[in-house]
Amino acid sequence: xxxxxxxxxxxxxxLHFGAVILLSGILAIGGTPxxxxxxxxxxxGFYYPFFKIRNSVExxxxxxxxxxRLRQSLVEASVTISMNExxxxxxxxxxxxLLYDPPPGYTLLPAKVISVYxxxxxxxxxxxRGAHDSVVVDQPVINQEGLIGRVVTVTPDYATVQLLTHxxxxxxxxxxxxxxxGIVKYSADEGMTLDNLPVQSTIAAGDLxxxxxxxxxxxxxxxxxxxxxxxxxxxxxxCRVHIRPLANFNSIEELFILKVVN
Amino acid sequence: MTRLIPYLLYLLLVGLHQVILKDVTMIYxxxxxxxxxxxxxxxxxxxxTSSIWFGFLVGVVMAGGMHYRIGWHALxxxxxxxxxxxxxxxxxxxxxxxxxxxxxxxxxVHNILSLVVNQPDAFIYQLWSNALLGAVYTALVVWVFxxxxxxxxxxxxxxxxx
Numbered sequence: 001x002x003x004x005x006x007x008x009x010x011x012x013x014x015l016h017f018g019a020v021i022l023l024s025g026i027l028a029i030g031g032t033p034x035x036x037x038x039x040x041x042x043x044x045g046f047y048y049p050f051f052k053i054r055n056s057v058e059x060x061x062x063x064x065x066x067x068x069r070l071r072q073s074l075v076e077a078s079v080t081i082s083m084n085e086x087x088x089x090x091x092x093x094x095x096x097x098l099l100y101d102p103p104p105g106y107t108l109l110p111a112k113v114i115s116v117y118x119x120x121x122x123x124x125x126x127x128x129r130g131a132h133d134s135v136v137v138d139q140p141v142i143n144q145e146g147l148i149g150r151v152v153t154v155t156p157d158y159a160t161v162q163l164l165t166h167x168x169x170x171x172x173x174x175x176x177x178x179x180x181x182g183i184v185k186y187s188a189d190e191g192m193t194l195d196n197l198p199v200q201s202t203i204a205a206g207d208l209x210x211x212x213x214x215x216x217x218x219x220x221x222x223x224x225x226x227x228x229x230x231x232x233x234x235x236x237x238x239c240r241v242h243i244r245p246l247a248n249f250n251s252i253e254e255l256f257i258l259k260v261v262n
Numbered sequence: 263m264t265r266l267i268p269y270l271l272y273l274l275l276v277g278l279h280q281v282i283l284k285d286v287t288m289i290y291x292x293x294x295x296x297x298x299x300x301x302x303x304x305x306x307x308x309x310x311t312s313s314i315w316f317g318f319l320v321g322v323v324m325a326g327g328m329h330y331r332i333g334w335h336a337l338x339x340x341x342x343x344x345x346x347x348x349x350x351x352x353x354x355x356x357x358x359x360x361x362x363x364x365x366x367x368x369x370x371v372h373n374i375l376s377l378v379v380n381q382p383d384a385f386i387y388q389l390w391s392n393a394l395l396g397a398v399y400t401a402l403v404v405w406v407f408x409x410x411x412x413x414x415x416x417x418x419x420x421x422x423x424x
Binding site: 012013016017020021024025026027028029035036038042043046049050051054 | 273281326330332334340
Protein backbone atom coordinates (compact mmCIF):
# COMPACT_ATOMS: atom_id res chain seq x y z
CA UNK A 1 0.00 0.00 0.00
CA UNK A 2 2.98 2.24 0.60
CA UNK A 3 3.81 2.47 -3.09
CA UNK A 4 0.29 3.74 -3.77
CA UNK A 5 0.56 6.60 -1.27
CA UNK A 6 4.07 7.41 -2.56
CA UNK A 7 2.79 7.46 -6.07
CA UNK A 8 -0.12 9.73 -5.10
CA UNK A 9 2.25 12.11 -3.37
CA UNK A 10 4.56 12.20 -6.40
CA UNK A 11 1.74 12.66 -8.84
CA UNK A 12 -0.14 15.16 -6.67
CA UNK A 13 0.29 18.00 -9.14
CA UNK A 14 -0.92 15.88 -12.01
CA LEU A 15 -3.90 14.70 -9.99
CA HIS A 16 -4.94 18.23 -9.14
CA PHE A 17 -4.70 19.38 -12.72
CA GLY A 18 -6.44 16.20 -13.85
CA ALA A 19 -9.30 16.90 -11.46
CA VAL A 20 -9.55 20.45 -12.80
CA ILE A 21 -9.60 19.18 -16.40
CA LEU A 22 -12.25 16.64 -15.49
CA LEU A 23 -14.46 19.23 -13.79
CA SER A 24 -13.92 21.67 -16.61
CA GLY A 25 -14.80 18.99 -19.10
CA ILE A 26 -18.03 18.25 -17.28
CA LEU A 27 -18.88 21.94 -17.18
CA ALA A 28 -17.84 22.44 -20.81
CA ILE A 29 -20.73 20.25 -21.93
CA GLY A 30 -23.19 23.12 -22.21
CA GLY A 31 -26.85 23.01 -21.22
CA THR A 32 -26.60 20.39 -18.48
CA PRO A 33 -28.39 20.82 -15.14
CA UNK A 34 -24.97 20.99 -13.46
CA UNK A 35 -24.04 24.03 -15.55
CA UNK A 36 -27.25 25.78 -14.72
CA UNK A 37 -26.90 24.96 -11.03
CA UNK A 38 -23.30 26.22 -10.91
CA UNK A 39 -24.27 29.32 -12.83
CA UNK A 40 -27.14 29.95 -10.43
CA UNK A 41 -24.88 29.52 -7.39
CA UNK A 42 -22.26 31.86 -8.84
CA UNK A 43 -24.88 34.38 -9.79
CA UNK A 44 -26.51 34.30 -6.37
CA GLY A 45 -23.27 34.31 -4.39
CA PHE A 46 -20.95 36.53 -6.39
CA TYR A 47 -23.05 38.66 -8.75
CA TYR A 48 -26.37 39.31 -7.09
CA PRO A 49 -25.11 41.53 -4.18
CA PHE A 50 -23.19 43.70 -6.65
CA PHE A 51 -26.14 43.85 -9.03
CA LYS A 52 -28.23 45.12 -6.14
CA ILE A 53 -25.60 47.75 -5.31
CA ARG A 54 -25.33 48.75 -8.96
CA ASN A 55 -29.09 48.99 -9.36
CA SER A 56 -29.37 51.03 -6.17
CA VAL A 57 -26.65 53.41 -7.30
CA GLU A 58 -28.22 53.75 -10.76
CA UNK A 59 -31.61 54.32 -9.19
CA UNK A 60 -30.11 56.91 -6.85
CA UNK A 61 -28.43 58.61 -9.79
CA UNK A 62 -31.69 58.64 -11.76
CA UNK A 63 -33.56 60.01 -8.75
CA UNK A 64 -30.88 62.65 -8.33
CA UNK A 65 -31.14 63.60 -12.02
CA UNK A 66 -34.91 63.69 -11.80
CA UNK A 67 -34.68 65.78 -8.65
CA UNK A 68 -32.39 68.21 -10.46
CA ARG A 69 -34.80 68.41 -13.41
CA LEU A 70 -37.75 68.92 -11.10
CA ARG A 71 -35.91 71.66 -9.22
CA GLN A 72 -35.19 73.38 -12.51
CA SER A 73 -38.82 73.06 -13.52
CA LEU A 74 -39.88 74.41 -10.15
CA VAL A 75 -37.64 77.44 -10.51
CA GLU A 76 -38.91 78.02 -14.05
CA ALA A 77 -42.51 77.65 -12.86
CA SER A 78 -41.91 80.06 -9.97
CA VAL A 79 -40.43 82.61 -12.35
CA THR A 80 -43.36 82.19 -14.72
CA ILE A 81 -45.85 82.51 -11.86
CA SER A 82 -44.19 85.65 -10.51
CA MET A 83 -44.09 87.12 -14.04
CA ASN A 84 -47.75 86.29 -14.51
CA GLU A 85 -48.51 87.83 -11.14
CA UNK A 86 -46.66 90.98 -12.14
CA UNK A 87 -48.53 91.05 -15.45
CA UNK A 88 -51.82 90.66 -13.58
CA UNK A 89 -50.97 93.57 -11.28
CA UNK A 90 -49.98 95.70 -14.25
CA UNK A 91 -53.21 94.71 -15.95
CA UNK A 92 -55.18 95.76 -12.86
CA UNK A 93 -53.44 99.13 -12.83
CA UNK A 94 -54.12 99.69 -16.50
CA UNK A 95 -57.77 98.71 -16.08
CA UNK A 96 -58.17 101.24 -13.28
CA UNK A 97 -56.52 103.88 -15.47
CA LEU A 98 -58.86 103.08 -18.33
CA LEU A 99 -61.76 104.03 -16.08
CA TYR A 100 -60.15 107.36 -15.33
CA ASP A 101 -61.35 110.36 -17.36
CA PRO A 102 -58.80 113.13 -17.72
CA PRO A 103 -59.98 116.66 -16.96
CA PRO A 104 -61.66 118.44 -19.89
CA GLY A 105 -59.10 119.89 -22.31
CA TYR A 106 -56.41 117.37 -21.37
CA THR A 107 -55.21 114.04 -22.73
CA LEU A 108 -53.19 111.37 -20.95
CA LEU A 109 -49.65 110.55 -22.08
CA PRO A 110 -48.50 107.33 -20.39
CA ALA A 111 -44.97 107.20 -19.04
CA LYS A 112 -42.89 104.70 -17.13
CA VAL A 113 -40.79 105.59 -14.12
CA ILE A 114 -37.20 104.59 -14.76
CA SER A 115 -35.60 106.00 -11.61
CA VAL A 116 -36.50 107.82 -8.43
CA TYR A 117 -34.52 110.04 -6.14
CA UNK A 118 -35.04 110.70 -2.43
CA UNK A 119 -34.07 109.57 1.03
CA UNK A 120 -37.07 108.41 3.04
CA UNK A 121 -39.58 109.12 0.31
CA UNK A 122 -38.96 109.67 -3.39
CA UNK A 123 -39.06 113.38 -4.20
CA UNK A 124 -38.04 113.23 -7.88
CA UNK A 125 -38.78 110.67 -10.54
CA UNK A 126 -37.33 110.26 -14.00
CA UNK A 127 -39.75 109.07 -16.69
CA UNK A 128 -39.18 107.68 -20.16
CA ARG A 129 -40.88 110.54 -21.96
CA GLY A 130 -39.21 113.73 -23.09
CA ALA A 131 -39.33 116.59 -25.55
CA HIS A 132 -39.74 114.13 -28.44
CA ASP A 133 -43.09 113.19 -26.92
CA SER A 134 -44.09 116.86 -26.56
CA VAL A 135 -43.42 116.88 -22.84
CA VAL A 136 -42.80 120.40 -21.50
CA VAL A 137 -41.96 121.83 -18.11
CA ASP A 138 -44.82 122.30 -15.60
CA GLN A 139 -47.09 119.65 -17.09
CA PRO A 140 -49.05 117.92 -14.30
CA VAL A 141 -48.37 114.25 -13.69
CA ILE A 142 -50.90 111.85 -12.21
CA ASN A 143 -51.50 108.17 -11.76
CA GLN A 144 -54.69 106.23 -11.21
CA GLU A 145 -54.65 107.11 -7.50
CA GLY A 146 -54.34 110.87 -7.83
CA LEU A 147 -52.00 113.78 -8.34
CA ILE A 148 -48.29 112.89 -8.37
CA GLY A 149 -46.45 116.10 -9.22
CA ARG A 150 -45.27 118.17 -12.18
CA VAL A 151 -42.57 118.04 -14.82
CA VAL A 152 -39.58 120.19 -13.84
CA THR A 153 -36.90 119.35 -16.40
CA VAL A 154 -37.11 117.89 -19.88
CA THR A 155 -34.49 116.28 -22.12
CA PRO A 156 -35.19 114.91 -25.59
CA ASP A 157 -36.00 111.43 -24.31
CA TYR A 158 -36.54 111.82 -20.59
CA ALA A 159 -38.19 114.15 -18.11
CA THR A 160 -37.93 114.69 -14.38
CA VAL A 161 -41.05 114.88 -12.26
CA GLN A 162 -41.09 116.83 -9.01
CA LEU A 163 -43.33 114.77 -6.75
CA LEU A 164 -45.75 116.18 -4.20
CA THR A 165 -43.33 114.94 -1.54
CA HIS A 166 -40.71 117.44 -2.73
CA UNK A 167 -40.36 120.25 -0.13
CA UNK A 168 -40.43 122.87 -2.89
CA UNK A 169 -43.67 121.66 -4.43
CA UNK A 170 -46.86 123.63 -3.72
CA UNK A 171 -50.37 122.79 -4.91
CA UNK A 172 -53.25 125.21 -4.83
CA UNK A 173 -56.00 123.05 -3.35
CA UNK A 174 -59.47 123.17 -1.95
CA UNK A 175 -61.56 121.08 0.40
CA UNK A 176 -63.90 118.91 -1.61
CA UNK A 177 -66.95 119.47 0.65
CA UNK A 178 -66.62 123.09 1.78
CA UNK A 179 -64.72 124.37 -1.26
CA UNK A 180 -62.37 126.30 1.04
CA UNK A 181 -58.94 126.90 -0.43
CA GLY A 182 -55.44 126.42 0.86
CA ILE A 183 -51.92 125.45 -0.17
CA VAL A 184 -50.74 121.83 0.00
CA LYS A 185 -47.10 121.36 0.82
CA TYR A 186 -44.88 118.64 2.19
CA SER A 187 -42.19 118.78 4.84
CA ALA A 188 -40.15 116.00 6.30
CA ASP A 189 -41.22 116.92 9.86
CA GLU A 190 -44.98 117.30 9.45
CA GLY A 191 -45.68 115.34 6.30
CA MET A 192 -48.27 116.66 3.86
CA THR A 193 -50.27 119.63 5.17
CA LEU A 194 -52.89 122.07 3.92
CA ASP A 195 -51.91 125.61 4.90
CA ASN A 196 -53.68 128.95 4.95
CA LEU A 197 -57.02 127.54 6.02
CA PRO A 198 -58.75 129.77 8.62
CA VAL A 199 -59.61 128.30 12.03
CA GLN A 200 -63.28 129.00 11.30
CA SER A 201 -63.15 126.46 8.49
CA THR A 202 -65.55 123.52 8.69
CA ILE A 203 -62.93 121.08 7.45
CA ALA A 204 -62.92 117.71 9.21
CA ALA A 205 -61.02 114.48 9.09
CA GLY A 206 -61.95 112.40 6.10
CA ASP A 207 -62.58 115.34 3.78
CA LEU A 208 -61.16 115.03 0.29
CA UNK A 209 -58.55 117.56 -0.83
CA UNK A 210 -58.49 118.33 -4.55
CA UNK A 211 -56.54 120.74 -6.71
CA UNK A 212 -58.25 124.10 -7.11
CA UNK A 213 -56.97 124.94 -10.59
CA UNK A 214 -55.53 128.21 -9.33
CA UNK A 215 -51.84 128.80 -9.93
CA UNK A 216 -51.96 127.75 -13.55
CA UNK A 217 -50.13 124.44 -13.27
CA UNK A 218 -52.57 121.83 -12.00
CA UNK A 219 -56.08 121.67 -13.43
CA UNK A 220 -58.97 121.73 -10.99
CA UNK A 221 -60.39 118.52 -9.58
CA UNK A 222 -57.29 116.33 -9.29
CA UNK A 223 -57.38 114.35 -6.06
CA UNK A 224 -54.49 115.16 -3.73
CA UNK A 225 -55.40 113.30 -0.55
CA UNK A 226 -57.71 113.02 2.43
CA UNK A 227 -57.67 114.92 5.70
CA UNK A 228 -56.47 112.79 8.58
CA UNK A 229 -56.22 115.38 11.37
CA UNK A 230 -57.33 118.98 11.95
CA UNK A 231 -56.11 121.10 14.87
CA UNK A 232 -57.28 124.64 15.55
CA UNK A 233 -54.80 126.45 17.79
CA UNK A 234 -56.48 129.25 19.78
CA UNK A 235 -53.69 131.77 19.33
CA UNK A 236 -53.23 131.26 15.58
CA UNK A 237 -55.39 132.37 12.68
CA UNK A 238 -55.00 129.17 10.61
CA CYS A 239 -55.79 125.52 11.18
CA ARG A 240 -53.21 122.79 11.02
CA VAL A 241 -54.48 120.23 8.56
CA HIS A 242 -52.62 116.99 8.00
CA ILE A 243 -53.29 115.15 4.79
CA ARG A 244 -52.63 111.61 3.69
CA PRO A 245 -51.86 111.60 -0.05
CA LEU A 246 -53.89 109.07 -1.99
CA ALA A 247 -50.95 108.17 -4.19
CA ASN A 248 -48.32 105.88 -2.70
CA PHE A 249 -45.07 107.54 -3.74
CA ASN A 250 -43.05 104.49 -2.81
CA SER A 251 -44.74 102.37 -5.46
CA ILE A 252 -45.08 104.63 -8.47
CA GLU A 253 -44.51 102.78 -11.75
CA GLU A 254 -46.78 103.97 -14.54
CA LEU A 255 -47.56 107.67 -14.60
CA PHE A 256 -49.61 109.86 -16.90
CA ILE A 257 -48.68 113.28 -18.09
CA LEU A 258 -51.64 115.60 -18.59
CA LYS A 259 -51.19 117.23 -21.98
CA VAL A 260 -53.28 120.16 -23.00
CA VAL A 261 -55.34 119.40 -26.11
CA ASN A 262 -54.52 121.97 -28.77
CA MET B 263 -10.10 27.53 6.80
CA THR B 264 -8.81 31.07 7.37
CA ARG B 265 -6.36 30.47 4.49
CA LEU B 266 -9.32 30.36 2.15
CA ILE B 267 -10.72 33.77 3.19
CA PRO B 268 -8.39 35.82 0.95
CA TYR B 269 -9.26 33.59 -2.03
CA LEU B 270 -12.95 34.05 -1.28
CA LEU B 271 -12.43 37.81 -1.17
CA TYR B 272 -10.59 37.65 -4.50
CA LEU B 273 -13.54 35.76 -5.97
CA LEU B 274 -15.89 38.44 -4.64
CA LEU B 275 -13.61 41.01 -6.20
CA VAL B 276 -13.99 39.20 -9.53
CA GLY B 277 -17.77 39.35 -9.09
CA LEU B 278 -17.57 43.06 -8.27
CA HIS B 279 -15.40 43.61 -11.33
CA GLN B 280 -17.71 41.72 -13.66
CA VAL B 281 -20.81 43.57 -12.44
CA ILE B 282 -19.58 47.10 -11.70
CA LEU B 283 -15.88 47.86 -12.21
CA LYS B 284 -15.58 46.45 -15.73
CA ASP B 285 -18.01 49.00 -17.19
CA VAL B 286 -16.79 51.83 -15.00
CA THR B 287 -13.13 51.40 -15.99
CA MET B 288 -13.73 50.71 -19.68
CA ILE B 289 -11.79 53.00 -22.05
CA TYR B 290 -12.61 52.78 -25.77
CA UNK B 291 -13.76 49.16 -25.55
CA UNK B 292 -10.61 48.17 -23.64
CA UNK B 293 -11.23 46.69 -20.22
CA UNK B 294 -8.98 45.65 -17.36
CA UNK B 295 -8.76 41.86 -17.24
CA UNK B 296 -8.85 41.58 -13.47
CA UNK B 297 -9.69 37.84 -13.31
CA UNK B 298 -6.62 36.92 -15.37
CA UNK B 299 -4.48 39.38 -13.43
CA UNK B 300 -5.54 37.84 -10.11
CA UNK B 301 -4.94 34.29 -11.32
CA UNK B 302 -1.48 35.15 -12.68
CA UNK B 303 -0.57 37.07 -9.52
CA UNK B 304 -1.58 34.07 -7.40
CA UNK B 305 0.48 31.85 -9.71
CA UNK B 306 3.51 34.08 -9.13
CA UNK B 307 3.24 34.24 -5.36
CA UNK B 308 1.46 31.00 -4.29
CA UNK B 309 1.73 27.25 -4.75
CA UNK B 310 0.91 25.33 -7.87
CA THR B 311 -2.15 23.64 -6.39
CA SER B 312 -3.55 26.92 -5.11
CA SER B 313 -2.97 28.53 -8.51
CA ILE B 314 -4.70 25.77 -10.45
CA TRP B 315 -7.78 25.63 -8.23
CA PHE B 316 -7.99 29.39 -7.93
CA GLY B 317 -7.76 29.67 -11.72
CA PHE B 318 -10.53 27.12 -12.04
CA LEU B 319 -12.81 28.93 -9.56
CA VAL B 320 -12.12 32.35 -11.06
CA GLY B 321 -13.05 30.90 -14.47
CA VAL B 322 -16.31 29.59 -13.00
CA VAL B 323 -17.12 32.92 -11.34
CA MET B 324 -16.08 34.95 -14.37
CA ALA B 325 -18.32 32.96 -16.71
CA GLY B 326 -21.14 32.70 -14.18
CA GLY B 327 -23.51 34.57 -16.46
CA MET B 328 -22.85 32.23 -19.43
CA HIS B 329 -23.46 28.73 -18.09
CA TYR B 330 -22.67 26.96 -21.38
CA ARG B 331 -19.12 28.41 -21.38
CA ILE B 332 -18.23 27.96 -17.72
CA GLY B 333 -16.12 24.88 -18.33
CA TRP B 334 -14.05 26.46 -21.09
CA HIS B 335 -13.27 29.57 -19.05
CA ALA B 336 -12.43 27.49 -15.99
CA LEU B 337 -10.09 25.32 -18.06
CA UNK B 338 -8.42 28.31 -19.74
CA UNK B 339 -7.68 30.09 -16.45
CA UNK B 340 -6.54 26.92 -14.68
CA UNK B 341 -4.16 26.16 -17.57
CA UNK B 342 -2.96 29.74 -17.57
CA UNK B 343 -2.27 29.53 -13.86
CA UNK B 344 -0.32 26.29 -14.31
CA UNK B 345 1.69 27.75 -17.18
CA UNK B 346 2.41 30.94 -15.26
CA UNK B 347 3.51 28.95 -12.25
CA UNK B 348 6.04 26.96 -14.33
CA UNK B 349 7.28 30.12 -16.06
CA UNK B 350 7.76 31.71 -12.68
CA UNK B 351 9.90 28.71 -11.61
CA UNK B 352 12.14 29.04 -14.64
CA UNK B 353 12.42 32.80 -14.88
CA UNK B 354 14.05 35.35 -12.63
CA UNK B 355 11.01 37.24 -11.39
CA UNK B 356 12.84 39.48 -8.95
CA UNK B 357 12.61 42.19 -11.53
CA UNK B 358 9.34 44.06 -11.44
CA UNK B 359 9.29 44.41 -15.23
CA UNK B 360 9.60 40.65 -15.75
CA UNK B 361 6.54 40.17 -13.55
CA UNK B 362 4.68 42.87 -15.47
CA UNK B 363 5.70 41.23 -18.75
CA UNK B 364 4.62 37.79 -17.58
CA UNK B 365 1.23 39.04 -16.41
CA UNK B 366 0.70 41.20 -19.52
CA UNK B 367 1.54 38.29 -21.77
CA UNK B 368 -0.74 36.02 -19.78
CA UNK B 369 -3.56 38.54 -19.95
CA UNK B 370 -3.11 38.88 -23.72
CA VAL B 371 -3.21 35.10 -24.14
CA HIS B 372 -6.29 34.93 -21.94
CA ASN B 373 -7.98 37.70 -23.93
CA ILE B 374 -7.30 35.80 -27.15
CA LEU B 375 -8.56 32.50 -25.76
CA SER B 376 -11.65 34.23 -24.33
CA LEU B 377 -12.34 35.67 -27.77
CA VAL B 378 -12.05 32.23 -29.32
CA VAL B 379 -14.59 30.92 -26.81
CA ASN B 380 -16.95 33.92 -26.70
CA GLN B 381 -16.81 35.64 -30.09
CA PRO B 382 -15.11 33.45 -32.70
CA ASP B 383 -16.95 35.29 -35.51
CA ALA B 384 -15.44 38.71 -34.76
CA PHE B 385 -12.07 37.33 -33.74
CA ILE B 386 -9.78 39.34 -36.04
CA TYR B 387 -11.49 42.66 -35.33
CA GLN B 388 -11.72 42.06 -31.58
CA LEU B 389 -8.11 40.83 -31.46
CA TRP B 390 -6.80 44.36 -31.89
CA SER B 391 -9.61 46.47 -30.53
CA ASN B 392 -10.28 44.36 -27.47
CA ALA B 393 -7.59 41.79 -26.73
CA LEU B 394 -4.48 43.87 -27.40
CA LEU B 395 -5.79 47.15 -26.04
CA GLY B 396 -7.17 45.35 -23.00
CA ALA B 397 -3.80 43.69 -22.40
CA VAL B 398 -1.99 47.04 -22.66
CA TYR B 399 -4.50 48.67 -20.34
CA THR B 400 -4.18 45.82 -17.85
CA ALA B 401 -0.36 45.99 -18.12
CA LEU B 402 -0.48 49.65 -17.09
CA VAL B 403 -2.64 48.82 -14.09
CA VAL B 404 -0.34 45.89 -13.19
CA TRP B 405 2.71 48.16 -13.49
CA VAL B 406 1.17 50.71 -11.10
CA PHE B 407 0.16 47.86 -8.78
CA UNK B 408 3.72 46.52 -8.63
CA UNK B 409 5.13 50.03 -8.16
CA UNK B 410 3.01 50.29 -5.03
CA UNK B 411 3.69 46.69 -3.98
CA UNK B 412 7.46 47.06 -4.28
CA UNK B 413 7.35 50.37 -2.42
CA UNK B 414 8.61 52.38 -5.37
CA UNK B 415 5.56 54.56 -5.01
CA UNK B 416 4.09 55.16 -1.60
CA UNK B 417 1.24 57.38 -0.56
CA UNK B 418 3.75 59.60 1.25
CA UNK B 419 5.79 60.02 -1.94
CA UNK B 420 2.63 60.56 -3.92
CA UNK B 421 1.45 63.25 -1.52
CA UNK B 422 4.90 64.85 -1.59
CA UNK B 423 4.45 65.58 -5.31
CA UNK B 424 1.65 67.94 -4.43
